[in-house]
Amino acid sequence: MSTWETVIGLEVHAELATESKMFSPARNEFGGEPNTNVHPVCLGLPGTLPVVNEKAIELAIRVGLALNCSINRCVFARKNYFYPDMPKDYQISQYDQPLNTDGFVDLPNGTRIRIERAHLEEDTGKSTHIGTSGRIAGADYSLVDYNRAGVPLLEIVSHPDLRSADDARAYVQELRAALVAVGASDGKMEEGSLRVDANVSVRPAGSDELRTRCEIKNVNSLRSLGRAIAYEAKRHIQLYENGERPIQETRHWDEEAGRTQPGRSKEEAEDYRYFDDPDLVAVDPSAEWIEEIRAALPTLPAELRAEWITAGADPELAGTVISRGLGPLVAEATAVGADINKTLNHAANTIDPEELGQLTPDGLAETVKMELDGQLTSTQAKTVLQDLMELGGSAAEIATSRGFEAMDRGELEAMLDQVIADNPDEWTRFCEGEAKLQGFFTGQLMKATRGQADGKVINQLLQAKKNA
Amino acid sequence: MAEALSREEVARVAELAMLRLTDEELETFTPQLAAVLEHAEDVEALDVHGLEPTQHPYPLVNVFRADVVEGFDNRDAALAMGPEVEDDLFRVPPAHGEEP
Numbered sequence: 001m002s003t004w005e006t007v008i009g010l011e012v013h014a015e016l017a018t019e020s021k022m023f024s025p026a027r028n029e030f031g032g033e034p035n036t037n038v039h040p041v042c043l044g045l046p047g048t049l050p051v052v053n054e055k056a057i058e059l060a061i062r063v064g065l066a067l068n069c070s071i072n073r074c075v076f077a078r079k080n081y082f083y084p085d086m087p088k089d090y091q092i093s094q095y096d097q098p099l100n101t102d103g104f105v106d107l108p109n110g111t112r113i114r115i116e117r118a119h120l121e122e123d124t125g126k127s128t129h130i131g132t133s134g135r136i137a138g139a140d141y142s143l144v145d146y147n148r149a150g151v152p153l154l155e156i157v158s159h160p161d162l163r164s165a166d167d168a169r170a171y172v173q174e175l176r177a178a179l180v181a182v183g184a185s186d187g188k189m190e191e192g193s194l195r196v197d198a199n200v201s202v203r204p205a206g207s208d209e210l211r212t213r214c215e216i217k218n219v220n221s222l223r224s225l226g227r228a229i230a231y232e233a234k235r236h237i238q239l240y241e242n243g244e245r246p247i248q249e250t251r252h253w254d255e256e257a258g259r260t261q262p263g264r265s266k267e268e269a270e271d272y273r274y275f276d277d278p279d280l281v282a283v284d285p286s287a288e289w290i291e292e293i294r295a296a297l298p299t300l301p302a303e304l305r306a307e308w309i310t311a312g313a314d315p316e317l318a319g320t321v322i323s324r325g326l327g328p329l330v331a332e333a334t335a336v337g338a339d340i341n342k343t344l345n346h347a348a349n350t351i352d353p354e355e356l357g358q359l360t361p362d363g364l365a366e367t368v369k370m371e372l373d374g375q376l377t378s379t380q381a382k383t384v385l386q387d388l389m390e391l392g393g394s395a396a397e398i399a400t401s402r403g404f405e406a407m408d409r410g411e412l413e414a415m416l417d418q419v420i421a422d423n424p425d426e427w428t429r430f431c432e433g434e435a436k437l438q439g440f441f442t443g444q445l446m447k448a449t450r451g452q453a454d455g456k457v458i459n460q461l462l463q464a465k466k467n468a
Numbered sequence: 469m470a471e472a473l474s475r476e477e478v479a480r481v482a483e484l485a486m487l488r489l490t491d492e493e494l495e496t497f498t499p500q501l502a503a504v505l506e507h508a509e510d511v512e513a514l515d516v517h518g519l520e521p522t523q524h525p526y527p528l529v530n531v532f533r534a535d536v537v538e539g540f541d542n543r544d545a546a547l548a549m550g551p552e553v554e555d556d557l558f559r560v561p562p563a564h565g566e567e568p
Contacts, residue, residue: 018535025538034556035547039540045549055535075523082486084560129562143557271484276523284529 004240005205006233007213008168008198009160012175014185015123015151015193016059022122022152023050023092023280030191034145042122042150044087049279052076056152057099057283060120061293062182063154064100066300067115067175073284074099074119079272084144085124093121093155095274099283105158105178106302107170108319114159125149154184160199160210165226165233172196172222173323177301180325187325189221196225200232202240211236212245216260218252228253232260301327313340321347332361338368350382351389358392359385366395377454380404404452409461412445412453416461419444431466438462473502 018028024041040048064071077095098119105113125146129139156175162168176187176194187194201213216232219225231253236246251260299307301322308318308330321330326347333343343364351359367388371381376399387398398404419441420427430437442458478498482489489497540546552559 020535020537025533025536026540027537035543035558038543038546039538040546043546045546051533052531053535054532057532073529080484084558127560128557131562139562141562142560143554144560145557273484278524281524281526281528281531 003205004202004233004237005207006163006165006229007160007201007203007210008162008164008229009213010158010162010168010171011197011199012156012158012172013123013195013197014063014154014156014175014179014187016056016154017183017185018053018055018059018152020053021150022053022056022120024048024150026150028151029147030188030193032147035147037147038149042087043146044089050092050277052280052283053152056120057285058293059152059182059184060099060118060154061285061290062297063156063179063184064103064118065290065294065297066178066182067100067103067105067118067156069100069103069115069118071285071290072097072099072101073282075282076120076277076280077274078277079121079274081272083124084142085127086149087125087146091122091124092277092280093274094119097282105171105174107167107174108305108315109167109170111161111167113161113167113171116157116159118154118156121153121155123148123151123153160201160213165229168198168229169222169226172225174302177322177325177327181298181301181327192220195220198225198229198232200229200236201246202233202236212248214246214248214260215250216253217250217263218254220255224253224255227255227258228260231258235260298328299331304331308334308340308344311340313344317341317344317348320344324348324353326351326353329356329359329361329364333364333368336362336365338365339372342368342372346381346385350385355389357389359389360392363388363392363395370395370399374409374454374457375399376404377452380452409457412449412457413461415448416441416445416458416465419448420465430462473498473505 015028020026021028021037021039021042024039026039026042027037029037041050061071074094075097076092078090079093079095080090082089098117100118101116103115103118105115107113125144126148127142127144129142131139131141158171162171172194176189179185179194180187185193189195196219198216198219199213200216201211203209203211214232214236216228219228232251239246250263252263253260304327305315305318305322309315311334321327321344324347329351330340330343330347334340346364346368351364364385367376367381367384370376370384371378376384380399380402383402384395384398384404387393387402388395391398423440423444426437426440430441438459441462442455445453445458446455475494475498478494478501479489481501482494482497547553547556547558550558550560
């Protein structure tokens with residue numbers, strides 16, 4: 001029996017973080033009462049004309065540069081289809097002349113994933129299918145909300161360079177970190193601002209053929225992405241091993257059932273009859289504009305990670321912090337002198353990226369410094385950080401108001417002497433080698449200090465006293 | 469001269485455009501569409517080597533608007549233009565086929 005290799009290409013759709021829509025001045029925001037963020041242009045009313053949002057072009061170029069793409073003169077095209085989520089009966093997209101082409105993303109494990117293109121288009125409205133099944137097939141009618149119709153969308157298409165569900169997840173995390181870092185998107189998969197379709201096929205390991213692929217839609221989280229790819233690859237392998245073959249089709253991931261299911265199969269191949277949109281002229285970004293945008297880019301997540309690792313950071317910790325989108329915070333904190341690994345540790349474990357609140361890089365750096373100087377235990381440092389997120393202020397002030405007074409080593413030593421004097425039998429047994437009594441003494445000292453002593457310091461003191 | 473347009477091709481184009489044509493109409497339109505295509509083929513006879521394709525009749529690029537939100541205060545009128553409205557959502561017949 002041969003072994004199989006999974007071949008994956010991803011299409012990632014990112015909603016761009018503009019104030020207004022791609023071609024109309026309606027507000028671009030998530031949620032909102034149905035059909036409130038609408039305007040004659042995005043409702044496709046006759047006689048209206050689209051005008052390109054300059055900010056959307058700028059954000060798309062930022063992403064293109066972050067993904068090492070060429071930035072090109074580009075043209076908008078009409079993708080024609082009849083579906084009520086686009087009231088014009090076409091979606092404005094880009095076809096044979098996209099803005100960004102030929103880039104790449106390097107995964108943390110060193111694999112280079114080539115980007116074929118990253119083109120601009122407009123998002124569609126949201127339709128809800130009403131009927132017994134809740135699916136399109138068998139729906140009695142559909143309800144449409146055009147709040148999302150016309151939101152600027154960047155479709156980032158990779159080459160089929162990914163070989164595992166893990167790599168696919170890592171790729172999306174890298175993309176998301178880059179999108180967030182350059183301020184192009186909020187990258188929230190749960191709100192649909194980042195959506196992923198996966199093209200999956202399998203082939204005998206070592207071969208370079210591309211076999212029939214299926215496009216998996218409805219993948220709403222990184223976890224689903226991994227599960228959907230693993231399921232689909234296994235399905236293909238089983239078909240081949242049974243002497244059958246998959247057919248090229250779009251399949252939907254069913255999170256609850258844990259499997260992909262065919263959409264209602266199209267009797268004929270899609271034909272969107274693309275043509276240049278006569279309502280829009282070409283976009284031809286000047287070299288000066290592109291360089292201006294490039295110069296204003298922040299240090300990119302992959303560069304940050306490399307810098308940290310060079311400075312001695314734990315690579316896994318660095319990767320976690322980047323994928324949590326906390327790269328800029330850590331970079332600013334270390335720039336004012338915070339220890340890299342301690343800072344990364346808090347960014348990986350203590351700090352909630354969704355709840356940053358009032359926490360500033362200075363506050364983080366101050367906390368890390370106090371912890372390193374022994375003024376705060378690691379537990380206290382976590383509490384201080386949580387308070388900084390909720391309330392803001394300075395770490396020192398919070399430590400004082402919380403009663404986290406620096407536990408002076410001499411003071412602690414005196415307390416230890418008292419604990420030894422109160423428990424002479426236990427001390428003798430501990431000195432004779434009954435190691436488990438260490439926990440007893442630590443407990444006594446913690447009690448005496450109301451939990452404010454640093455466990456590590458207690459440990460050092462106990463060993464020193466014992467060996468004295 | 470390319471092969472003449474077939475009835476099947478016309479039927480397919482009509483389907484993509486969501487037009488239902490009777491057999492009689494297919495009979496009528498097939499030669500008419502074929503004539504249009506024949507005319508387009510005349511253009512192919514021209515030597516356009518070295519000419520830039522025209523994307524747009526206006527020699528303009530980079531026509532932009534600033535990223536500024538403008539409200540639209542006639543939502544009720546917009547909704548009223550829909551075939552039917554339910555809970556401020558446009559109610560439409562069930563879509564056939566998959567979302568593209």
